[in-house]
Amino acid sequence: MTRQMHLGVFVQAAGHHVSGWRLPDAEAGGENLDLIQRIARTAERGKFDLFFLADGLTSGADAHPSTVVRIEPLSLLAALAMTTSHIGLAATASTTYGEPYHAARVFASLDHLSQGRAAWNVVTTSYARSAANFTRGMHPDHDARYEIAEEFVDICKGLWDSWDDGAIVMDKESGVFADASRMHVLDHKGKHFTVRGPLNSSRPPQGHPIIIQAGSSGPGQDLAARTADVVFTAQGDLGEAKAFYRSLKTRLAQHGRDPGAITVMPGVFPVIGRDRAEAEENYNRLRELTDLNGALALLSDRLGHDVRRFDLDAPLPDLPISDQLRSRAELLTALARREKMTVRELALHAGMARGHGIVRGTPAEIADYLQQWFEQEAADGFNIMPPWFPTQFDLFVDHVVPELQRRGLFRREYEGRTLRENLGLPRPVSRYAAA
């Protein structure tokens, strides 16, 4: 069989476009459980690998509509574990504002509840304003956040190995409930954390839940190369995406890992129409709905500089790269330079897909784009970011997926029962296993 593409759906229930929720056929609300359940069912019908949730630790009336209110991702995915059977369930959780023992527990629990479908999108929380909700005077800087993240993820992997497979013997005859000889005390004492263990969870069905990493900066790539199974990245340009893909796979080898050990999945923002005219119409509707003030606010936020003080019809001035969202700021700045965009144009672009690749067209044209990126090794798969829900995602599943299947690029049935099996990744051996 030829190499197969992997697909995730990045679910922001109010849509990825900042105003997609306003379209007549959009349903909205980060707390709209009926809609979210429908999206999960559709994704599973489409044989998607992943149902992916972002997260954030702040709110405000002026935030992106998908982030104002939302059901906490781990809770939502625990609920979806009961109503789905094959799709991977990926939640974003922060290593800057969490505790390794809690994180290891909730992801182990999700893996148990879903029988091996849990994934953790490890983020370091970009926004400094988060600190104000967590009794912290200061948000750690970029490099410190990545250092903390490395230690945090290592602890979680250690805690997941606390109990060997089968250690909870529950032998009624002897009265032995748990086999002490198959329990391991991590006793981690590091720079940022001290965690004794053992975890109060048996070893997860997948051994370790799938680790997703999204940072594209140097430290982000290194963290991914060392610890991740999936990399979710924002790439708008084929050439840059290929370079990123090569760079990451090279780093993998430096960490002694096989190039196939990581699935690279850029986000893609597809604007779909049943024919070319409908696709253009949908795109133009989104463009018209992109509120310039909202887009300028979003761009300012991403760049870490208030762009509203610049001439909107002049090129983006040279700006120091902000520490907050470093890799995103670099990507947007590079895009502006490459496409010779004005501040206004860059803002409208960012307002549409926040720096991710935008493709518009018929289902066959969307499939062409995905196929090209996939075959040219810019991607092993894609995290699909529908501009609004549910109709744009319905079109993807009902028309783009069958096209990919006809081309032999995407599965017709799930290969396995766990997410790890569907991604074609081996189950990790416990660090305590005899060599």
Place this chain on the structure above:
Amino acid sequence: MTRQMHLGVFVQAAGHHVSGWRLPDAEAGGENLDLIQRIARTAERGKFDLFFLADGLTSGADAHPSTVVRIEPLSLLAALAMTTSHIGLAATASTTYGEPYHAARVFASLDHLSQGRAAWNVVTTSYARSAANFTRGMHPDHDARYEIAEEFVDICKGLWDSWDDGAIVMDKESGVFADASRMHVLDHKGKHFTVRGPLNSSRPPQGHPIIIQAGSSGPGQDLAARTADVVFTAQGDLGEAKAFYRSLKTRLAQHGRDPGAITVMPGVFPVIGRDRAEAEENYNRLRELTDLNGALALLSDRLGHDVRRFDLDAPLPDLPISDQLRSRAELLTALARREKMTVRELALHAGMARGHGIVRGTPAEIADYLQQWFEQEAADGFNIMPPWFPTQFDLFVDHVVPELQRRGLFRREYEGRTLRENLGLPRPVSRYAAA
């Protein structure tokens, strides 16, 4: 209608008796989702108010079998929200090893997922060993833990009021997603926490999830009197339970609250037989299965003193009350004095029900006991702690509940849709509501 009893089931999937899981008809495993789902269905068939989960933040092969491994409570209840429709879902969560923003979020999410059935059993985490899993040099002492808990719960209540009811307007025409004029920034700056807000959750269906408090110490009672809707308490003696009930209701008045504003629910450990002989047989089986070493370890743990160094057949010596589990240690010490128990007898008692009331008999006798406590105002309801699952709980629901219903003491149908409605409690008004 006469005053109605409320019932919860305290679910520890390996049973409440330390060796209940060894009985032939016991099923076990804190991660046994099929069993847990069955218990939830049975409880809902029995019109129970509450499905109650304890929690802890440590593990070990020598721990109580129900605590060695377990699915994290909030995750488990989010899953059960999808497979149940009326029963309240109560999770234990610690104010000593958590963050108010996270706690407010996950309980709001559970309330959204369950359409108004979330409850939070607020605990301060008794065991000092927990600190070792959370990068803390020291576990705060009893009074400090309660001071932290007061501030923590107040912040959560404030965060739940971040958005007025209906503030997420999602008006497609105007493009207003969230009404900024109905958003509130808490901006809490206290002794232990600084939390700005707003919460990224709309106001929970219940306004605030139900607050349960279990501490019976002075600070515990004060926290309950000021903040709780339900008090879960360990009472083995009718006279003491009545005194506790009166004391708590008096404290309520001191905080300007109605005596009906809190539902007092002691734990009860019922050993049921279809006839007297079967009940005695079941009790004796449990007694024989109570491993003396395990029971001595448990008693040592509860008292905060290693009792294995004492003469097991002499009365319990006078011991300084440990700071760790203060109210539990006081209750056990009082019991030993009152019943003139030896160390061995007290250990076997603690090994059976950990200080909670034990009653054995036929369904009618169990009902008699509950009725007496209820009518003499030692309780407004009970948290039922079956010695093992599922059969002992099946007997309770199929035989004790109908008996209580025949006596007019317990509902035949749920009164409302939310837990708050079923407990007969009003929905809290937002702190920001115009007077």
